[in-house]
Amino acid sequence: MYTQGLDVQKGDVSIPLEQGxxxxxxxxxxxxxxxxxxxxxxxxxxGYRKTLVRQISQHAHSxxxxxxxxxxxxxxxxxxxxxxxxxxxxxxxxxxxxxLYSACETLNVSRQELVDQLLEGKAKYSSIFxxxxxxxxxxxxxxxxxxxAAIMNQVPxxxxxxxxxxxxxxxxxxxxxxxxxxxxxxxxxxARGTAAQKRMAxxxxxxxxxxxxxxxxxxxxxxPHSAQSMRWKIKRVSNDELRxxxxxxxxxxxxxxxxxxxxPALRWNAGSGHYDFGEIDWEEFKQVLQGNGPCNRERMxxxxxxxxxxxxxxEAALAHAEKRRARAAAQTTAVxxx
Amino acid sequence: MSERDWPLWEVFxxxxxxxxxxxxxxxxxxxxxxxxxxxxxxxxxRGEGVSLWVVPSTAITASDPEDxxxxxxPTGDKIYRHxxxxxxxxxxxNI
Numbered sequence: 001m002y003t004q005g006l007d008v009q010k011g012d013v014s015i016p017l018e019q020g021x022x023x024x025x026x027x028x029x030x031x032x033x034x035x036x037x038x039x040x041x042x043x044x045x046x047g048y049r050k051t052l053v054r055q056i057s058q059h060a061h062s063x064x065x066x067x068x069x070x071x072x073x074x075x076x077x078x079x080x081x082x083x084x085x086x087x088x089x090x091x092x093x094x095x096x097x098x099x100l101y102s103a104c105e106t107l108n109v110s111r112q113e114l115v116d117q118l119l120e121g122k123a124k125y126s127s128i129f130x131x132x133x134x135x136x137x138x139x140x141x142x143x144x145x146x147x148x149a150a151i152m153n154q155v156p157x158x159x160x161x162x163x164x165x166x167x168x169x170x171x172x173x174x175x176x177x178x179x180x181x182x183x184x185x186x187x188x189x190x191a192r193g194t195a196a197q198k199r200m201a202x203x204x205x206x207x208x209x210x211x212x213x214x215x216x217x218x219x220x221x222x223x224p225h226s227a228q229s230m231r232w233k234i235k236r237v238s239n240d241e242l243r244x245x246x247x248x249x250x251x252x253x254x255x256x257x258x259x260x261x262x263x264p265a266l267r268w269n270a271g272s273g274h275y276d277f278g279e280i281d282w283e284e285f286k287q288v289l290q291g292n293g294p295c296n297r298e299r300m301x302x303x304x305x306x307x308x309x310x311x312x313x314x315e316a317a318l319a320h321a322e323k324r325r326a327r328a329a330a331q332t333t334a335v336x337x338x
Numbered sequence: 339m340s341e342r343d344w345p346l347w348e349v350f351x352x353x354x355x356x357x358x359x360x361x362x363x364x365x366x367x368x369x370x371x372x373x374x375x376x377x378x379x380x381x382x383x384r385g386e387g388v389s390l391w392v393v394p395s396t397a398i399t400a401s402d403p404e405d406x407x408x409x410x411x412p413t414g415d416k417i418y419r420h421x422x423x424x425x426x427x428x429x430x431x432n433i
């Protein structure tokens with residue numbers, strides 16, 4: 001998912017995951033087991049804090065980088081209605097990034113550190129945003145599939161044990177459903193349009209389907225951090241379970257569009273009551289996470305450039321605030337002297 | 339690389355007249371005016387409020403969760419502060 005990078009860092013010893021047995025830790029786990037929320041100033045194990053910082057910041061970075069593939073189409077949206085919707089959606093993503101950075105900052109890490117980690121390439125964001133958006137239909141496919149997958153992951157996260165993260169997820173989920181619907185509407189319009197438009201929709205589906213499935217992260221058996229995250233209720237549902245749910249929901253939606261999922265192994269399994277689907281190309285997943293996807297370099301370049309170009313604005317705002325403070329102070333002194 | 343962060347502000351929203359302002363989240367802004375405008379842009383994009391407060395986070399004094407038990411303890415055994423403490427026969431009409 002937006003935080004899938006967390007799952008693949010095998011042998012990462014920077015996050016202490018072993019469960020201690022001190023009185024504090026026992027009480028902490030008892031609170032979690034009783035479905036109580038943890039709030040910023042409560043005692044928490046270092047591993048819990050670090051896992052959250054990494055997960056929430058990856059999630060925030062994903063929202064921010066996620067604006068880039070969509071921003072690519074703002075000026076070329078086919079109508080004013082589509083353009084207004086796309087702009088509103090991208091604004092939402094910026095807002096979601098902000099909610100998440102704020103939640104993360106309650107864990108004693110500064111915004112500056114988090115932003116630096118992203119810009120210096122030390123932090124991960126979702127693999128999905130390293131794929132190009134080459135046609136207008138991609139905007140439809142992103143809304144339908146990428147936001148659809150995000151919703152599927154984020155709904156259970158509303159019950160996350162960490163209060164600020166859970167509250168951010170509640171806000172985000174409320175706003176996110178329009179994203180998915182506007183995407184599906186774009187797909188539906190194209191699928192019912194001319195033969196060329198339908199081909200464009202099918203082509204977008206072909207390119208976005210597998211990367212969307214990768215959003216849920218590695219298979220459960222290859223997801224070393226999952227068990228502890230589940231125990232801490234930072235993660236509520238496993239990668240494979242969520243992925244299966246996503247497939248089960250989206251396959252009938254594709255049927256309705258008259259489009260075909262690019263997976264010859266995909267078929268309904270009456271025995272299990274789920275769709276069976278083919279093997280994901282995990283090598284591609286690994287490559288994209290390691291920085292070798294089609295757009296990794298471009299995304300990092302664009303983020304760095306935008307941050308650099310905004311520097312004077314950030315500095316000017318501080319200088320302006322400082323000037324006004326000084327002026328107000330001088331006035332107060334003058335009044336006091338009279 | 340590093341530069342100075344804008345100060346942190348806590349955002350409170352009144353959803354409609356008659357309700358209290360409720361904490362919605364936080365944001366960074368250079369000054370109070372900018373904090374208000376940014377709060378409007380990120381926290382009330384869908385008509386969530388009719389009034390906004392922004393407060394510098396550093397201006398908030400909070401109780402310490404470590405002392406939670408001791409701090410709130412005095413109220414724990416004062417059950418006579420609740421109406422259910424008093425026994426009134428069932429056939430007496432409520433006010």
